[in-house]
Amino acid sequence: MPPRRPVKRVCLAYSGGLDTSVILHWLIENHGCEVVAFTADVGQEEELSGLPEKARATGALDCVVRDLREEFVRDYVYPAIRGAAVYEGFYLLGTALARPLIAKEQAQVALEMGCDAVAHGATGKGNDQVRFELTFRALAPDLEIIAPWRDADWDIRSRPDCIAYAEKYGIPVSATLKKPYSTDRNLMHVSYEGGVLEDPWRAPDEEMFVMTRSPEAAPDVPSELVIGFEKGTPVSIDGEALDPVLLLSRLNGVAGEHGVGRIDMVENRFVGLKSRGVYETPGGTVLHIAHRAMESITMDRDVMHERDRLSPRFAELIYNGFWFSPEMEWFRAVVDASQENVTGEVRVRLYKGGVAVTGRRSPVSLYDEALATFDDAGAADSYDPGDATGFIRLQGLRLSGHR
Numbered sequence: 059m060p061p062r063r064p065v066k067r068v069c070l071a072y073s074g075g076l077d078t079s080v081i082l083h084w085l086i087e088n089h090g091c092e093v094v095a096f097t098a099d100v101g102q103e104e105e106l107s108g109l110p111e112k113a114r115a116t117g118a119l120d121c122v123v124r125d126l127r128e129e130f131v132r133d134y135v136y137p138a139i140r141g142a143a144v145y146e147g148f149y150l151l152g153t154a155l156a157r158p159l160i161a162k163e164q165a166q167v168a169l170e171m172g173c174d175a176v177a178h179g180a181t182g183k184g185n186d187q188v189r190f191e192l193t194f195r196a197l198a199p200d201l202e203i204i205a206p207w208r209d210a211d212w213d214i215r216s217r218p219d220c221i222a223y224a225e226k227y228g229i230p231v232s233a234t235l236k237k238p239y240s241t242d243r244n245l246m247h248v249s250y251e252g253g254v255l256e257d258p259w260r261a262p263d264e265e266m267f268v269m270t271r272s273p274e275a276a277p278d279v280p281s282e283l284v285i286g287f288e289k290g291t292p293v294s295i296d297g298e299a300l301d302p303v304l305l306l307s308r309l310n311g312v313a314g315e316h317g318v319g320r321i322d323m324v325e326n327r328f329v330g331l332k333s334r335g336v337y338e339t340p341g342g343t344v345l346h347i348a349h350r351a352m353e354s355i356t357m358d359r360d361v362m363h364e365r366d367r368l369s370p371r372f373a374e375l376i377y378n379g380f381w382f383s384p385e386m387e388w389f390r391a392v393v394d395a396s397q398e399n400v401t402g403e404v405r406v407r408l409y410k411g412g413v414a415v416t417g418r419r420s421p422v423s424l425y426d427e428a429l430a431t432f433d434d435a436g437a438a439d440s441y442d443p444g445d446a447t448g449f450i451r452l453q454g455l456r457l458s459g460h461r
Contacts, residue, residue, distance in 0.1 A: 063202050065175040067092040069168035071160060071190070072121065073102075074109045076231050077179045080220050081206050082116045083227055085177060088211055089204070094171045095121040098160040100130045101245025101303070116229050122167050127245055130159055131302035134381075135246050139345050140290040140400075141393040142366065143373040148323045150339045150346065151376050152247030157186055158381035161193035168201055175202035182208040185328050189379035196382035239266070245306055247319075247339040258324055258334045269310060269338040273317035273411030280409035281312055282416070285348045287404070290397030292345055309341030317411040319343040328378040344413055348404040351415040355425040356399045365396045399424075 068085055072078045072095035085093050095113035099106055106123055113121035134155040137143075145151055161178075168176050176194055180186035182205070191203055206212045214220055217237070224231045239253035248269050254260060264272055286294035292305055300308065313319055319340035327333050353362060372389050380386055402420025406413055429441055 065089055065091050065202050065204070067094065067119070067171070067173040068175040068177050068204060069094045069096050069164055069171060069173040070118075070177045071164050071179065072097050072109070072113060072118075073179075074104070074112050076217070076220050076224065079112075079116055079229050079231050080214065080223050081177065081179050082113065082118055083229055084206060084212070084214075084223075085204065086117045087227075091175075092119045093117065094119055094167065094173055096164045096167045097121065097123045098156075098163055099123065099125045099127060100156045100160065101127050101307075102243045104243075112230055120171065122171070124163055124167070126159055126163060127303045128301065130156060131245060131306050134159055135306065135342065136291050136302065137390055137393065138373075138376060139292065139342075139349050140397050141372045141389070142346070142350065142369040143376055144346070144369070145373040145377045146323070146325055148321045149325060149335065149337065149373075149377070150247065150321075150342045151373065152244060152337065152339055152342065153242050153249050154185070154189065154377045154379070155246065156244045157189035158193045158379065161190045162197055162382070164190075165194055165198040165201065169198060173201070175204055177204040177206065180205065180207065183327075183329060183331060184333075185377065185379065188328055189381075192379040193382055243268075245303065245310075246342050247337050250336040251333060255334055255336060262322065262336050266336075267320070267338055270314040270320055270340050271317045276317040276410050277315065280407045281316060282405060282407050283309075283312065283344075284403050284405045285309075285345070286402070287349065287352045288401050290349065290352075290394075290400040292349070306341045306345075309344050313340035313344045313408055313413070314338070316408040318408055318413055320411070344406060344408070347413045347415060348406050349400075351404045351406075351418045352400050352402055352420070355418050355423045356402060356420045357396065358399075358424065361396050365393065368392065 068089065068091050070078065070082055070085065070093050072082060074097070082093055082095060085091060095118040097106060097109050109123060110121035138151055138155055143151055164176055178187070178190045180190055187205055191205070194201055194203055214223055239250050239255045242249045250262065250266060255262065284296050285292055286297070293299060295305060295308055319338055319342065321337045321339065324332055324334045368389065372393065375383065375386050375389065399422050401422055402418065404415060405417035407416050
């Protein structure tokens with residue numbers, strides 16, 4: 059590795075929790091630098107108002123808090139919905155979508171505040187270190203990157219070590235040794251991993267969940283919603299136009315009440331490890347299902363099939379942290395072009411953890427009831443069933459040995 063360049067001022071991704079509070083002090087102590095703390099509000103619903111004071115009490119030069127909720131939903135969540143981005147069949151990418159936005163804004167704050175380095179608290183085994191640092195390299199390559207959990211001078215190896223360090227230096231934290239797993243929350247989801255969840259056979263404790271009821275405890279009466287789309291983007295609920303933050307927040311509330319959106323999976327991290335993750339994504343689950351239904355009557359068959367072939371790769375790029383890459387720019391352009399006709403409304407019923415599509419309609423629908431009917435009389439002028447005879451014969455040539 060090249061020798062580490064001395065830094066004078068570092069912008070730290072700061073949550074106010076145990077790890078980043080310790081890192082803030084450690085940067086000052088070990089690098090002899092000033093630290094600007096940066097906090098992004100992406101809907102984590104933690105108390106953000108007191109963070110600047112807490113950061114300064116720990117030694118920060120300043121603390122910058124930015125509200126990124128609307129940008130997060132509009133420019134990150136909604137493109138993933140349009141692209142049907144689901145990683146390894148289950149994960150709707152809540153954390154993976156937030157990280158590049160946070161890192162982008164952090165790099166901007168670093169430049170605005172005259173920093174020559176950025177730092178984050180991601181561990182050396184996870185995906186977030188990649189997501190942060192690829193964004194830094196794409197958008198602000200001249201900034202030095204400090205990743206304490208990979209630093210040779212970092213001798214903290216556990217949560218007890220962090221708590222002991224905080225106590226030693228009088229760092230104001232409220233953490234205890236009792237937390238049995240780690241969490242990450244934003245407007246799209248909550249993720250849980252590590253600790254007791256590292257045993258893939260152990261079921262999650264019901265008390266762990268914060269966005270969703272258990273399906274067993276969900277209401278006995280279903281709820282129906284009508285979700286409106288324009289060019290693949292959600293724009294309304296029950297005919298009421300809503301901005302991105304309010305729309306997703308409202309869906310989270312209703313879907314969470316009905317126990318929708320829980321996923322328990324073992325996924326393949328980009329760094330090569332398998333990891334067990336438990337996720338709550340209530341509103342996002344509804345949007346993915348409703349969006350698919352909207353596409354079913356508005357999207358050309360072959361365009362849909364080609365987009366579907368690309369979707370796993372699109373999800374993989376998001377998961378692996380390549381949001382700001384040439385291939386991602388291309389993918390998003392292709393996805394947006396595929397959505398030109400995806401406009402209309404979808405009705406869904408939420409009940410006991412399930413989402414059922416019960417109707418779809420569009421002013422630009424490609425669905426033709428006269429063609430689709432099993433009543434031949436209804437399609438006599440536009441579809442001749444006899445044409446299928448030659449069509450099937452041609453399709454069967456290679457199956458009967460005529461190649």
